Amino acid sequence: xxxxxxxxxxxxxxxxxxxxxxxxxxxxxxxxxxxxxxxxxxxxxxxxxxxxxxxxxxxxxxxxxxxxxxxxxxxxxxxxxxxxxxxxxxxxxxxxxxxxxxxxxxxxxxxxxxxxxxxxxxxxxxxxxxxxxxxxxxxxxxxxxxxxxxxxxxxxxxxxxxxxxxxxxxxxxxxxxxxxxxxxxxxxxxxxxxxxxxxxxxxxxxxxxxxxxxxxxxxxxxxxxxxxxxxxxxxxxxxxxxxxxxxxxxxxxxxxxxxxxxxxxxxxxxxxxxxxxxxxxxxxxxxxxxx
Numbered sequence: 001x002x003x004x005x006x007x008x009x010x011x012x013x014x015x016x017x018x019x020x021x022x023x024x025x026x027x028x029x030x031x032x033x034x035x036x037x038x039x040x041x042x043x044x045x046x047x048x049x050x051x052x053x054x055x056x057x058x059x060x061x062x063x064x065x066x067x068x069x070x071x072x073x074x075x076x077x078x079x080x081x082x083x084x085x086x087x088x089x090x091x092x093x094x095x096x097x098x099x100x101x102x103x104x105x106x107x108x109x110x111x112x113x114x115x116x117x118x119x120x121x122x123x124x125x126x127x128x129x130x131x132x133x134x135x136x137x138x139x140x141x142x143x144x145x146x147x148x149x150x151x152x153x154x155x156x157x158x159x160x161x162x163x164x165x166x167x168x169x170x171x172x173x174x175x176x177x178x179x180x181x182x183x184x185x186x187x188x189x190x191x192x193x194x195x196x197x198x199x200x201x202x203x204x205x206x207x208x209x210x211x212x213x214x215x216x217x218x219x220x221x222x223x224x225x226x227x228x229x230x231x232x233x234x235x236x237x238x239x240x241x242x243x244x245x246x247x248x249x250x251x252x253x254x255x256x257x258x259x260x261x262x263x264x265x266x267x268x269x270x271x272x273x274x275x276x277x278x279x280x281x282x283x284x285x286x287x288x289x290x291x
Contacts, residue, residue, distance in 0.1 A: 001025055002147065005058035007051050007074055008092070009036040012118070013064035015125040016091070016151045018043035023150035030054040051078055058083065060147055064091045067243075068098025075105045087143050088113040091132070093244060096169070096251055099135065099162035112140040115161065116148060117168035121236045123225075129153045133171070135164035169251050172244040175212065176265040176282070179241075182212040183286035186219050190290075196221050218283040232284035241282035242269045 002025050006017040009031035020027050021044035029045040030053070031037050037047045048054035055061050055078045065071050071092050082088070088106050090099070090113070099115040106113035114136035124130040130152035134141055141157045148155045158167045185208070189199045200222035204214050217223035227235040234240075245266040252259040272288040280287075 003057055003059050004028070004147065005030075005048075005051075005054040005061045005078075006045065006064070007031070007054060007062070007078070008064035009033070009040040009045070010064070011122050012125045013062075013091075014040050014043070015122070016062075016064065016130070017045050019125075019128045019151050020147070021045055025147075025150070028054045028058065052081055055082055055086075058086060060087045060089065060144075062089045062091060062147075065094075066092070068092075068094035071102055072098055072105070075102050079105045079109050079111065082109065082111060084110070086111055087140060089116050089144050089147070090114070091116050091118055093117045093168055093172075093247070094165060095247055096162045096165050097254070099165040103136065103161040112137060112143070113161075114140040114144045115164040116144065117164055118152065119168065119171060120152070122234065124152070132156065133158050133164040133167040135159055135162050135166070137161075166251070169244065169248045172241070173248040173259065173262040173265070176241050176245050176269060177261045178210050179212045179216070179218065179283055180265055180268055180285060180289070182210060183218045183283070183289050187286060187290045212283075216283055218286045227281035227283055228286075232280045232287075234279070235281035235283070237278065238269060238273055238280050238282045238284060239278040242266070242273050242278075245269055 004020055004025050004027045006027055006029045009029050014036055017027050017029050017040055027045045028048050029040050030048045030051045041047050063074055071090055071094055090102055103113050114134050116132045116134045118130040118132055120130040128151055131154040132148045132152050134157050145155055158164050196219045217226045218228050220228045227233055248262050249266055272285045277284055
């Protein structure tokens, strides 16, 4: 049994912490939201009064927070208090530069750390089937892997510090652009009189096939588990896709990379969110594209 501190018990962090409890670990959690804390407590997480209290005896510290500024603020508070030899894992999706700074905070205390953003959404968090994209030294990855395997089914070491964030940003830029193309195609098919099922049956076995289509189809019917069959309740909210696309374009600007499709996807999600789509699943962008 490992003693684990888990900071950030929201829609993703709460189920992830619950899976660690189910695996037999002692999990001490903290979140600013009383509702999130209560849900985690019911799942077996021991709720601490502060983040500092949560990490005081932890061998492993996991954070799952909204943005880079939150990660750096929390790590700045807890790293000086961490036990000697503690491992820090950040599962948030944040800027590459912020991830590097978090690693530097840990290194200054002589601690090893891993950036390990996830893919798989709230469904994957609950089912324990997340993909973890990991950046950090070999020692950090080796120590983190047994913990991450209790929350996910695929654990990938992408390279050194911040390379997990780089992989996540690139992946979600593909996802955002692919979902828009999929939605545009269904909207065109509707105008042409082609049924959703016929469109799916053809494209799912043809060159236009993608995860956005076969696992997350943006129209009701063909893929029963997709959010389209549940009034586009997330899932993965459009506001989060917008956040990730902003991260991708900030990274592209910093690296001098040309990403016109990523930029176009960002512009579309900005308009969708501005028109009230923030809390809808990101596949709900089809409603915006239908005009």
